[in-house]
Amino acid sequence: MRIGQLAEATGTTTKTLRFYEESRLLPPAERLASGYRDYAEDAVGQVAFIHRGQAAGLTLGQIRQILKIREHGQTPCSHVQGLLGQRLGELDAQIAELLALRETIFQLHEKASKPEPDSCSADQVCRYI
Amino acid sequence: MRIGQLAEATGTTTKTLRFYEESRLLPPAERLASGYRDYAEDAVGQVAFIHRGQAAGLTLGQIRQILKIREHGQTPCSHVQGLLGQRLGELDAQIAELLALRETIFQLHEKASKPEPDSCSADQVCRYI
DNA sequence: CTTGACCTTCCATTGTACTGGAAGGTTCAT
DNA sequence: ATGAACCTTCCAGTACAATGGAAGGTCAAG
Numbered sequence: 001m002r003i004g005q006l007a008e009a010t011g012t013t014t015k016t017l018r019f020y021e022e023s024r025l026l027p028p029a030e031r032l033a034s035g036y037r038d039y040a041e042d043a044v045g046q047v048a049f050i051h052r053g054q055a056a057g058l059t060l061g062q063i064r065q066i067l068k069i070r071e072h073g074q075t076p077c078s079h080v081q082g083l084l085g086q087r088l089g090e091l092d093a094q095i096a097e098l099l100a101l102r103e104t105i106f107q108l109h110e111k112a113s114k115p116e117p118d119s120c121s122a123d124q125v126c127r128y129i
Numbered sequence: 130m131r132i133g134q135l136a137e138a139t140g141t142t143t144k145t146l147r148f149y150e151e152s153r154l155l156p157p158a159e160r161l162a163s164g165y166r167d168y169a170e171d172a173v174g175q176v177a178f179i180h181r182g183q184a185a186g187l188t189l190g191q192i193r194q195i196l197k198i199r200e201h202g203q204t205p206c207s208h209v210q211g212l213l214g215q216r217l218g219e220l221d222a223q224i225a226e227l228l229a230l231r232e233t234i235f236q237l238h239e240k241a242s243k244p245e246p247d248s249c250s251a252d253q254v255c256r257y258i
Numbered sequence: 259c260t261t262g263a264c265c266t267t268c269c270a271t272t273g274t275a276c277t278g279g280a281a282g283g284t285t286c287a288t
Numbered sequence: 289a290t291g292a293a294c295c296t297t298c299c300a301g302t303a304c305a306a307t308g309g310a311a312g313g314t315c316a317a318g
Contacts, residue, residue: 003265015306015307015308019306019307034314034315035265035314036264049253055233056233057234061304077255077257080258084237084257088234088238092231095227101184101185101186101220105220108213109217112206113210129195142276148275148276165295165296183275188273188274188275190274
């Protein structure tokens with residue numbers, strides 16, 4: 001399986017796959033005589049794992065950590081559990097922040113949508129911000 | 130007012146203020162004979178405007194746009210209203226996405242917190258992801 | 259034999275908002 | 289006069305996850 005086929009099979013690009021290899025998220029691929037990368041079938045699963053990790057909000061760095069633990073023959077379960085818990089906390093904080101921001105923007109937007117008779121004064125940039 | 134004082138007054142750093150000037154978010158400061166920047170009082174307000182814009186979730190690029198419109202003698206109100214509306218839409222989308230992600234992660238985290246007797250199989254990296 | 263699709267490496271760049279550090283000039287108090 | 293604290297410019301780098309492009313090699317079809 002060449003890199004273009006793997007890219008197609010996994011819904012990504014050849015650029016990205018080479019980037020993943022360079023970033024040690026994928027093991028260095030076998031090579032054909034021509035120098036072309038030659039992937040085994042399970043490469044699809046490996047890329048899918050990366051994608052699932054990303055879908056779970058993990059960074060490539062965190063995914064790399066899991067892979068590394070696994071490489072060392074250990075089961076990364078408890079580490080993964082920790083990562084997920086941490087991610088959950090971050091998400092909750094981020095969501096709370098965004099909700100507060102949404103409220104602020106909403107107020108500003110309301111205010112800006114009914115312009116008052118006195119137009120913007122010259123000494124400020126914008127009455128609404 | 131020198132740059133360090135303005136930084137202190139606005140709760141930022143001299144580095145950032147120079148960066149803002151270079152990014153055309155602040156007008157080039159007057160200079161003392163020594164070459165030091167010499168800010169007028171209203172610089173505090175200008176920096177505060179940038180901070181309020183950021184607090185409203187605008188990027189520096191968007192803040193720069195507003196400033197530019199104002200510079201051209203126009204009142205940027207309707208533009209600002211548009212930006213705020215756009216920002217509101219983005220925020221809603223982002224919040225929805227994060228909530229969905231939170232749910233996913235929550236499920237994964239739950240699963241990972243009660244490990245099942247059959248341990249991770251060798252052919253997958255992690256049962257939980 | 260040539261054309262076009264595919265592959266290789268290497269280097270640079272994107273966007274966002276700064277931050278770090280070097281090398282040197284200024285100001286003020288002691 | 290000397291040391292600390294401040295200022296200047298310029299260059300480079302941070303994190304993140306790719307993406308773009310140049311220059312060249314390979315392979316299958318027509």
